Amino acid sequence: VEGLDLGAGVIVHREGRIEIDEHLRSRSNPDVYVCGDAVWNSPQLSAVATYEGGIVGRNIVDGPKHRPDYGHIPACLYSIPAVASVGLTEAKARERGLGVKIHLNNMQDWLTARTYAETMAWSKIIVEDATDRIVGAHMVGHAGEELIHIFALAMKHAITASQLADMVYGFPTFSADIRNML
The missing domain is CATH 3.30.390.30 (FAD/NAD-linked reductase, C-terminal dimerisation domain)
Incomplete structure (x- = not known):
């Protein structure tokens, strides 16, 4: 996440990972969705990143309705x-x-x-x-x-x-x- 100027979007992160809510939105800026290795509490697996990406896409289209189940x-x-x-x-x-x-x-x-x-x-x-x-x-x-x-x-x-x-x-x-x- 270095070089993304996360401070400009008021996105709080720790050690390169972003805290999220149950719909994969940044806790500090719910207009920002997060998936993959930047998510602070999900398994760091490529299949999980793809799964989370699908949820993020559906939440962008449908509103924050979808949640991951790990x-x-x-x-x-x-x-x-x-x-x-x-x-x-x-x-x-x-x-x-x-x-x-x-x-x-x-x-x-x-x-x-x-x-x-x-x-x-x-x-x-x-x-x-x-x-x-x-x-x-x-x-x-x-x-x-x-x-x-x-x-x-x-x-x-x-x-x-x-x-x-x-x-x-x-x-x-x-x-x-x-x-x-x-």
């Missing part, structure tokens, strides 16, 4: 093994007072991990006891960066863990492992 956005580390996460950690879920069931899986001996000679394959799925809703999913291993999106979809659209486990998946695929993760 709760279902996965984060992925494209490494070997892959690392992926969406939603709450077990600690955060418990901190919020949720009664949760933890599905912890060492998947190293599963067919999919052995097929790719994975030395590490692991998943932790956090399910709210009262509702059977998935509130978090975390994975390490081949295709974790792909599978995490199925959990994000389930979380966003209130598909329960039982419903996700009950689905018929093609076999042998990484997606078929979801049944065993739950």
Whole structure:
């Protein structure tokens, strides 16, 4: 944000990031919308910047009606093994007072991990006891960066863990492992 002369628009920032309201407007100047890396409290991911840009565009056209929801956005580390996460950690879920069931899986001996000679394959799925809703999913291993999106979809659209486990998946695929993760 250096060189943008933010002071001229009365835009307060700290460490190059701008504080925003729930509609992605600058708190200090609501005529200015903000998205991407300049937003002080959103995940710094290119897909999030694109998502926020769409919300900003709709808010410019429709007025400040649209809000981002970061709760279902996965984060992925494209490494070997892959690392992926969406939603709450077990600690955060418990901190919020949720009664949760933890599905912890060492998947190293599963067919999919052995097929790719994975030395590490692991998943932790956090399910709210009262509702059977998935509130978090975390994975390490081949295709974790792909599978995490199925959990994000389930979380966003209130598909329960039982419903996700009950689905018929093609076999042998990484997606078929979801049944065993739950």
